[in-house]
Amino acid sequence: MKALCYFLRLHARRWPWLAGGLLLMLLAVLAGIGLLALSGWFVTATGLAGLMMAAGASVSLDIYRPGAGIRAFAVGRAVARYGERLLNHEAVLRTLADLRLWVVQTLLPKSGPELSRLRDGELLNRITTDVDTLDQLFLRLLAPTLVAFLGLLAAGALLAIWMPVTGLPIIALLLIASLCCIAWLIWRGQAPGAELAAAQSRFRQQLVASLNAVTELRFFDTQGRHTAALLDLGRRTARLRLQLGQQTALGDSLMTVTSQLAVWLTALSGVSLYGSGVISGPVLVMLVLTVFALGEILRPLPTAWQQLGRLQWSADRLFGLRDRAPPRQMEAAPKAGQPLLMKNVSFRHRDGQPWCLRDVSLQLEPGDRLAVTGPSGTGKSALLDLLMGELTPVSGQVLLGGAAVKSISVARRAENLALLEQRTVLFQGSIADNLRLARPGAGDAMLWEALEQVELAAFVEASQHGLGMLLGPGGAGLSGGQARRLAWARTLLTPGHLLLLDEPTEGLPPDQGRRILQGISDNHPECGILVISHATETLPDSFSQVLLQHGILRSEKETP
């Protein structure tokens, strides 16, 4: 609940739009009630007048004002509906943007490894879905509820004028019964709702993994047990969905029964009031039809409130992204051209786990050429994350120009350190957009120079749009090798004078990787370059190699 309230407060910033939409929604509902009630009154009144006139009595009945009222309600409802839909869509799109920005701002301060974990799973997809779910909070849940409540109040006020003794209890009964119905649905729906969400997410995870492992399944799951189990999981989600649907249908019928009983009761008490001469016939019909019209606004509520569980689940997950730790103080400002120093660093991810690094010291100065090699899974990535300040050493220090790397703001760090991550990350947009992420003001000549160094210039030149060539999400449209080289070019454009390259030649033919690395090394004598790689054959001779094994760093000469 806390999480939902938090996101509701986030919605509150858009209150003018939300309030406008709510008001128009209310107007549409009231016009709908008014249309039916007034028409009922009018028809009954004219019917009675007609009878009396037929009997020879002279009756004066104003047909123009009710007629005009009916037309006004009719047109007013259509207009209010239209306006309401526009305003509410505007509000939803705005809150959607707010939620997305909130997510980005929440995720930005997180450490690299933490974000990588989010990215590796389906988690980011889930965040996107959660955001899309949460934007329904107001429009589908709160607004209809508020409107229904206000509509009930308005109907109650109308009823109170003519049947104060029975009218108010009927409306109160309707209100209480609706609340009970909603409460019952929430209570009953919570467990299967949560179960369904969990089952769906597990099914998705298993299915995606199985499709990726289709060869493995062909040759190892020869009896089809895994596939059968997977399909069973799918059927189980369908069963849960059906169970939930059953409850929705039941809730819907309960709500319908309740509202129709209220109509019945109104008619019953109206008839007795008419019998005792308290109200006239037309008023009786008007009151009955008023309560009749309430059914329309109460009906969507059960389904809407059944979403509460899902909304809560989404809100909780998004809320869980927040960092409870206060923001780090990052004020140190090292001068450019300073060495990166790792002093006696030991590191492991958690207590009790094997050490990734044990008492490792390392120095990278401008002009240095250093390569860290070693088997996979031995802490090479941790070493890089520690150097970038994304991880904190258990003991020891990582210093950039004398200041702890962690205490340097990200922007400052980018001025000193240029990183090429192991995973190639590119963005939707043009080649130039992707490159200028590293250096926003860079001219075309500078971009071409970087592309030239990674042997990508010819390809980009040959493409129809040159630097304006558009890439899809994640850089789609380039081959693995091209994407790798584009990311590499971006790293070269980063102002930093210390290049940290994580498996830079992955996905490239060994000779090309070696050639590019050699070229960069030759063209940037002033830069310090640290390469992390398991492909020693791509390393130019100018690099001094150190081996990272079992968490210990040794220079090649020491190894037997």
Added chain:
Amino acid sequence: MQTDKTIPTPPQGDAAWLFAQIDPGARRQLLFATGAGVTAGWLAIVQAGIIAWLVHVLLVSGTDVAQLTTAFGLWLLTIPLRSGGLAVRDQLALKAALGIRERLRQRLMRQAIGLGPVGLAGIGAGHAGTALLDQLNALEGYYARFLPQCLLALILPLSIIAVALFLDWLAALLLLLALPLIPLFMALVGMGAEAVNRRQFAALERLSGFFLDRLQGLVTLRQLGRGPDTVAQMRSSTDAYRRRTMSVLRVAFLSSAVLEFFSAVAIAMVAIYVGLGLLGYLTIGPAPELTLFSALLILLLAPDVFAPLRELAQHYHDRAAALGASRGIRELLDQPSIEPPRAPDGAVMPKTPVPVSVHDLGLAYAGGNRFLTGLHFELDAGSSLLLTGPSGSGKSSVLQAVMGLLAPDTGGIRIGGESVSDFRPGGLESGIGWLGQNPRLLPGSLRDNIRLGDPDASDARIEEAAEAAGVTRFADALAAGLDTEIGERGAGISGGEAQRVALARLLLKQPPLVILDEPTARLDPESRRLMLNALRRLNGQCTLLVASHQPDQFDWIQQRLDLLDYAAS
């Protein structure tokens, strides 16, 4: 390019396909659901009749207690019946929809697995995943809501007009005048709703894609110092999208506003017509014969003429979503298999090593261009062969042909004397152990992943295989050992470790024929050493077929073939 037998189908084809997926059971459920909906709708007419009659009796004939009691009693009776009908409609329709969806899912899953790695690569595993998950889920609303409502939107307004015709033909005519407009409305609304949906979905999808794209690269953006810029850029791009979407919606919503408006005007006209008729101001047609009962009933029923149509308009996006989704689903279903056919009652691989003979094998790309020709080798039971050659020379394709994943263009392959087509489905696979360069593990524990090699294996045998493949070496350092759960995409263990798990799985299976495709290509030196030692022990235990571009690692395999010698020029 792939030769595709299916011609591009028009949108009507999609609707027809969606309709064809309704099996007899689901059809019965949907018909019952519609029937329940119609019953509930008719009960609403009955209720309106009771109310009108009640008012008529009360105001015109005076209070007759017996009559009133009957009316109130009947009315009370219809209340649970009507809402019960609605509940049955919703529940049955949902059941039918979920049944159709799960049966389709089963078909799609069989198709995806049946296509095999080569066929699936043609369509993309991600694409298949979307079809099996999101696109199938998008069908639910079409079957559960749209289809039943389609019939209801036809039957109920006509029923009401029939009742109205009986009461007062001019009022019925007024409603009927609105009705011919309704196909027009529906076209308008349909087009409008479809346009709204298409554009809104497209805009939202683009926006979601943009959002996901930036989230995925958030580390990179931050390390480049672009964090604050990203926030600003996202704000401006979402604002731009919003403005564009809203300008579309402003026009598109008009179409449903028109329906709304006309139905309101029709109701108002009917109200005023019956009012004036009752007053005796109208002397045309049947107006003078209007009674309070018929007038009130017509008035009460008038909104219900339009309500089912309005509801249908609300479900229109279900249809649009299903039509869009059906294309992706059919694409997967229609993907032709490129594997050789199998014999249903065919052979099964023996448990002992088998000879493999490849005779004049030619392989071609999907488009028909031959890239390998005249390959010939005989591999005795229990012997080993190394296929070498640079990447792109067709090593993997030869292995795939032997594994029955790729139909040869020419020539033949015999495994244990039988051709691939002589084996029954699963009969060949049960005797082959395969290991590629990029092992895929399934979510679950390490033990579960190894057990896949032999579902009936004892824990002791699993541990033995884990030991032999070097899994124990790293698993012992993990808190839960072999029972450690690995996350999505093998998260939690390195590539080298995943390859060892895959090897343990293969060793557990003890297959008579082992096929290895660049098993050490992506490994670090330590994992590579472990892998090669374990593989060397397989020598002589089974027939072994290995592809590698690093032949020096397999110095213990004497028989070698360089595929460059068989390249089709």
